[in-house]
Amino acid sequence: MTATHDVAIAGLGAMGSAAAYHLAKRGASVLGLDRYAPPHTLGSSHGETRIIREAYFEHPSYVPIIQRAYELWEQLEDESGRDLFLQSGGVMVGPPDSTLVTGAELSARMHDLPYERLSPAEVTNRFPALTPAEDTIAIWDSRAGILFPEDCVRSHLDIARSNGADLRFDEPVESWEPDGDGVSVRTASGEYSAGKLLLSAGAWIPSLMNGLRLPLVVERQVLVWFEPKANPGHFAADRCPIFLWDHGQDRHFYGFPNMGTGVKVALMHQGEDTEVDSLDREVSQRDEDAVRAMLELYLPSANGPALSAQVCMFTNTPDTHFLVDFHPEAPQALIASPCSGHGFKFASAIGEILAELLADGRSKLNIDLFRLDRFGAARA
Ligand SMILES: Cc1cc2nc3c(=O)[nH]c(=O)nc-3n(C[C@H](O)[C@H](O)[C@H](O)COP(=O)(O)OP(=O)(O)OC[C@H]3O[C@@H](n4cnc5c(N)ncnc54)[C@H](O)[C@@H]3O)c2cc1C
Structure with missing residues (x-):
């Protein structure tokens, strides 16, 4: 079986679905292939909720991209008729010199974003669920909130399909090779x-690099939903923002208000490195206890019974910035690994960037931070 398309996409999760949407809307003929049937629970884009925030502590260069992402999520909501975003606001809590606090404030100042510095008392006054310690402060980002990832992926795919994209599920790409200026892509079906x-x-991207060795590491992540032990009303979505909370040595945990399934809390970047094919998908008591330790210290009223838990994967670069660049040996192939645990919120804009790179060779937004040559990528 042979088919000819403008663009083939290997992986239709957060990024691939968004690229399919933008490419198909531009009139490109798109063949999308996925190992499973997205949205699914086996990659990096499941678990009911994802944080979106504008005062971006990781680097000010992300702010123009997140601003475009907000516009495109809103457009996707309109087109799909689904609720994809809830603006809860968000707090970054930590010592005044923590990266969470200084980084968020730097981005807010550089990009003239509305933000507030809140004392611990002001935080508790506004949001009684949250009781930060005396020696901390919080940056309030009123634009922050919650995306619903499964419906975001579903909406991108539905609209891509209605614009002519040929999307094939349960058909993993097994291999690919340059074919003149184009590519030849092989699956079990053709x-x-x-x-x-x-x-x-x-998380599977390293297996499709054709000998290019990327410094990507897959990290196991555990999400746990808790029933509040006290004052459940304080955790309702209209009374509790999303929160990122420094717990020492520039490490943090994060969480969400109760969206009806419990208060979801997770540790950031404190999971084990793993291989995608040997990922332990079982949540152990030890996993739960590690998250519970944060609740005991910082959010005692959330520390009730665990209602559910899931395992997910981060695909990390050494500097935790995204990787988006053309394959150095085959410029007809574009590598997109916007993860390191913080990529979902950008997916709508990254999809547009990927479509521009594939169709025009360049993107309107500056993505120099995501270049491959910062790693000195080497052949295996
Ligand atoms: C627990 C957790 C919490 C997170 N929280 C946040 C957050 O709050 N905010 C935020 O912005 N980001 C967050 N992230 C990060 C964000 O979810 C990821 O950056 C994003 O989901 C990555 O999208 P992706 O498209 O690269 O991967 P995925 O969505 O996993 O998509 C990859 C797809 O490729 C498919 N595939 C694999 N191999 C093949 C093959 N050979 N051929 C074809 N298809 C293939 C898979 O089936 C999958 O559908 C979180 C991640 C995790 C794991």
Whole structure:
């Protein structure tokens, strides 16, 4: 079986679905292939909720991208008729010199964003669920909130399909190779030819690099939903913002208000490195206890019974900035790994960026921070 498309996409999760949407809307003929049937619970884009925030502590360069992402999430809501975003506001809590606090404030100042510095008493006054320690402060980001990832992916895919994209599930890309200026892509069902290839396979992306060794590490992450032990009303979405909370040595945990399934809390970047094919998908008592330790110290009223838990994967770069660049040996293939645990919120804008790179060779927004050559990528 042979087909010819403008662009083939390997991986239709957060990034691939968004790229399919933008490419199809531009009139490109798109072949999308996925290992499973997205949205699914086996990659990096499941678990009911994702944080979106504008005062971006990680680096001010992300702010123009997140601003475009907000516009595009709103557009997707309108087009899909689904609720994809809830503006709860958000607090970054920590010692005044913590990266969470200084980084968020730097981005807010550089980009003239509305923000407030709140004392612990002001935080508790506004949001009684949250009781930060005396020696901390909080940065309030009123634009922060919650995205619903499964519906975001579903909406991108639905609209891509209605604009003509050929989306095939349970059909993993097994291999690909340059074919003149284009590519040839092989799956168990056949071989396809396309002008360009987007490699957006999330945690599986290293297996599609054709010998290019990337310094990507897959990290196991555990999400736990808790029933509040006291004052459940304080955790309702109209009374509790999303929160990121420094717990020492620039490490943090984060959480969400109760969206009806419990208060979801997770540790950031404190999971084990793993291989995608040997990921332990079982949540142990030890996993739960590690999250519970944060509740005991910082959020005691959330520390009730665990209602559910899930395992997810981060795909980390060494500097935790995204990787978006053309394959150095095959410029018809574009590598997209915007993860390191913070990529979802950008997916709508990254999809547009990927579509521009594939169709025009360049993107309107500056993505220099995501270049491959910062790692000195090497052949295996
Ligand atoms: C627990 C957790 C919490 C997070 N919280 C946040 C947050 O609050 N805010 C935020 O902005 N970000 C967050 N992130 C990060 C964000 O979710 C990721 O950056 C994002 O989901 C990555 O999207 P992706 O498209 O790269 O991967 P995925 O969405 O996993 O998509 C990859 C797809 O590729 C498919 N695939 C794999 N191999 C092949 C193949 N050979 N051929 C075809 N298809 C293939 C897979 O089936 C999958 O559908 C979190 C991540 C995790 C794990």
